Amino acid sequence: MLAIIGGRGLASLPSLEVTHRQLIRTPYGEPSCPLTYGRIGTQGVVFMARHGYGHSFAPHEINYRANLWALHSQGVRCIIAVGAVGGIRADMVPGSLVLPHDIIDYSWGRKHTFFEGPDHPVVHADFTRPYCPQMRARLLASAAQSGIALMDGGVYACTQGPRLESSAEIRRLEGDGCDMVGQTGMPEAALARELDIPYAHLCLVVNWAAGKGESAEQVAFEPAALGQGVASVGAVIETLCRM
Numbered sequence: 479m480l481a482i483i484g485g486r487g488l489a490s491l492p493s494l495e496v497t498h499r500q501l502i503r504t505p506y507g508e509p510s511c512p513l514t515y516g517r518i519g520t521q522g523v524v525f526m527a528r529h530g531y532g533h534s535f536a537p538h539e540i541n542y543r544a545n546l547w548a549l550h551s552q553g554v555r556c557i558i559a560v561g562a563v564g565g566i567r568a569d570m571v572p573g574s575l576v577l578p579h580d581i582i583d584y585s586w587g588r589k590h591t592f593f594e595g596p597d598h599p600v601v602h603a604d605f606t607r608p609y610c611p612q613m614r615a616r617l618l619a620s621a622a623q624s625g626i627a628l629m630d631g632g633v634y635a636c637t638q639g640p641r642l643e644s645s646a647e648i649r650r651l652e653g654d655g656c657d658m659v660g661q662t663g664m665p666e667a668a669l670a671r672e673l674d675i676p677y678a679h680l681c682l683v684v685n686w687a688a689g690k691g692e693s694a695e696q697v698a699f700e701p702a703a704l705g706q707g708v709a710s711v712g713a714v715i716e717t718l719c720r721m
């Protein structure tokens with residue numbers, strides 16, 4: 479079964495033929511929302527809204543461990559995560575869809591591992607390639623087949639939030655090699671790796687990062703970029719399920 483974790487603007491998947499919903503309890507507490515089960519074509523799909531329905535959890539309040547554990551407990555074999563980002567690199571224009579290949583984690587204080595406490599072994603999950611190459615290849619192929627531009631590669635910076643960054647912070651991220659910035663990519667990707675679930679991240683650029691683009695005085699979200707991007711994300715996922 480394929481899981482889709484929807485971010486801001488993607489609280490449901492129009493192409494999903496829903497069969498049922500279920501709230502899963504986990505040893506780590508409750509996930510953000512009940513899981514929605516269904517199919518796209520012959521592909522079994524489970525959908526989760528990362529922020530809950532009605533966007534109720536801020537990025538630092540999300541129970542990432544419960545979310546990933548819930549998906550794992552349902553036999554999920556791969557995850558496509560969808561998230562909004564700010565564009566840092568000059569070609570990450572609002573409205574673009576990007577498939578990052580790497581990540582730097584600047585978040586802090588989040589429960590970020592399953593391997594802690596006296597009952598767990600010490601495990602150092604390999605994270606050389608945080609995103610699954612096969613999943614990335616499938617997404618690139620489905621975007622090409624759907625005629626949707628999907629930028630291949632880029633480094634995702636995960637900041638703590640919920641506030642946006644200062645322009646100096648964005649310059650620092652840029653100096654570190656980051657191309658886009660969001661607040662929910664971690665520890666989600668690392669927890670998926672700890673559970674051995676292949677994971678890829680479809681990122682929707684919804685604004686220029688602080689100090690970038692033309693409106694350098696203030697970050698301006700572009701609702702049109704979000705609306706158009708959500709439609710493209712839906713099309714890429716639907717095509718992937720039918721390929």
Ligand code: HPA
Binds near residue numbers: 564659660661686687
């Ligand atoms: N910064 C951090 N997270 C974001 C942004 C941003 O500019 N845009 C969307 N998510």
